[in-house]
Amino acid sequence: MTRPPLFRIFARFLRLGLTAFGGPAMVPYIRAMAVDREGWLGEDAFRLGMGVCQLIPGATAMQMAAYVGLRARGGPGALAAYLGFGLPAFLLMAGLSEFYFSAHGTPAVAAAFGGLQLVVIALILHAAINFARRYLDTLAAKLLASLAGIWLGLGGDPIPALAAICVLALFVCRDEAGGAAVAEVPPVAGRPLLSALVFLAGLLLFLGLLALASPKLLDLGALMVKIDCFAYGGGYVSVPLMLHEVVEARGWLTGAQFMDGIALGQVTPGPIVMTGAFVGYAVAGLAGAVAATVAVFSPSLIFLCAAAPFADRLIRSPLARRALRGSLVSLVGLMAAVAARFLVSVHWGPAEIAVGLAAFVALRRGVDVLWVILAGAAVSALLL
Numbered sequence: 001m002t003r004p005p006l007f008r009i010f011a012r013f014l015r016l017g018l019t020a021f022g023g024p025a026m027v028p029y030i031r032a033m034a035v036d037r038e039g040w041l042g043e044d045a046f047r048l049g050m051g052v053c054q055l056i057p058g059a060t061a062m063q064m065a066a067y068v069g070l071r072a073r074g075g076p077g078a079l080a081a082y083l084g085f086g087l088p089a090f091l092l093m094a095g096l097s098e099f100y101f102s103a104h105g106t107p108a109v110a111a112a113f114g115g116l117q118l119v120v121i122a123l124i125l126h127a128a129i130n131f132a133r134r135y136l137d138t139l140a141a142k143l144l145a146s147l148a149g150i151w152l153g154l155g156g157d158p159i160p161a162l163a164a165i166c167v168l169a170l171f172v173c174r175d176e177a178g179g180a181a182v183a184e185v186p187p188v189a190g191r192p193l194l195s196a197l198v199f200l201a202g203l204l205l206f207l208g209l210l211a212l213a214s215p216k217l218l219d220l221g222a223l224m225v226k227i228d229c230f231a232y233g234g235g236y237v238s239v240p241l242m243l244h245e246v247v248e249a250r251g252w253l254t255g256a257q258f259m260d261g262i263a264l265g266q267v268t269p270g271p272i273v274m275t276g277a278f279v280g281y282a283v284a285g286l287a288g289a290v291a292a293t294v295a296v297f298s299p300s301l302i303f304l305c306a307a308a309p310f311a312d313r314l315i316r317s318p319l320a321r322r323a324l325r326g327s328l329v330s331l332v333g334l335m336a337a338v339a340a341r342f343l344v345s346v347h348w349g350p351a352e353i354a355v356g357l358a359a360f361v362a363l364r365r366g367v368d369v370l371w372v373i374l375a376g377a378a379v380s381a382l383l384l
Helices: 006-017 023-037 043-053 060-103 107-135 139-153 158-172 192-213 215-229 235-249 255-267 272-316 318-345 350-364 369-383
Strands: none
Touching (some): 023 060, 043 272, 107 235, 107 318, 139 158, 158 235, 215 235, 215 272, 235 272, 235 318, 272 318, 350 369
16 A cells, blocks of 8 residues: 655545535545545455444544545544545635624525525434434334433433433344454554544643633533534534534524524535534634634544554444444434424424425435525525
């Protein structure tokens, strides 16, 4: 396998990051670039990375970018890939956040974002249905999902619910296929455990600097770290976690503003967890956006580096697979509760019903979410 310069890793992932719409849908493009064109790792190593990224918290596409960099150049390569892949999404989100908070009072802009809230409801419902069809295949799974949804619907903190259901899943969920033998792959480049410790020290130093700058920035950073540490199963898990903490527990945003942030997170490339940058901007401007973004993505990078040397054992582990299934099952209930919360918070007239229903039908028919959001904003600016 070739050993590319760090700048080449950064540049290749920066290019991918400019068009990284659809979250996990970007993984095949990462594979085509890293395996087929650049030859930075083999097919077996890439598949091993996919397995381990599904078992640790964080956004899958971001983690796969870091995994490729880790395989190619160790910890520095992982960081180069991570930064390159995420930078376009952050810059666009920061710019759109500034526009949102400065121009939201304009009638046409307010109407467009009102329509985007309807699209977000359709998006959450669409995702919840897809997850339910895939993961709620037993009575135990349906009961666990219902418990999570009821808990969040009653105003409970979703993190204890998520943790409890993952523990229950160890006992009630059946083993999933996927524990078969894993092909032998070369060891990870460099010293990934040392890289994990270095990145952890960097995160702690960053939080210390936030504490010196402002207690609110420290609270924001610590919150985003906590959210990422529990985002098992991908970026969508962060939505109910962030909703509870940001809207209900701290009141930094209204429910409507949070929905607008989710919509902007879908308009920009990158994972939906980039909504954290919108939250950070609302709390403390550009400094808040930087603090939230660094904090919400750092734990994933640390977990990946720490898990990489044990990837083959991790993906064979029945306990790890059951815990992951518990997270995905609870996600269905949590997302259903979020959708219900959003549904009752919006004023529904004939035009709103038409826009929301059209968005939901379009998503169910496979229309790309980016086009649904852009069309919803344009139509809403004219109708609402």
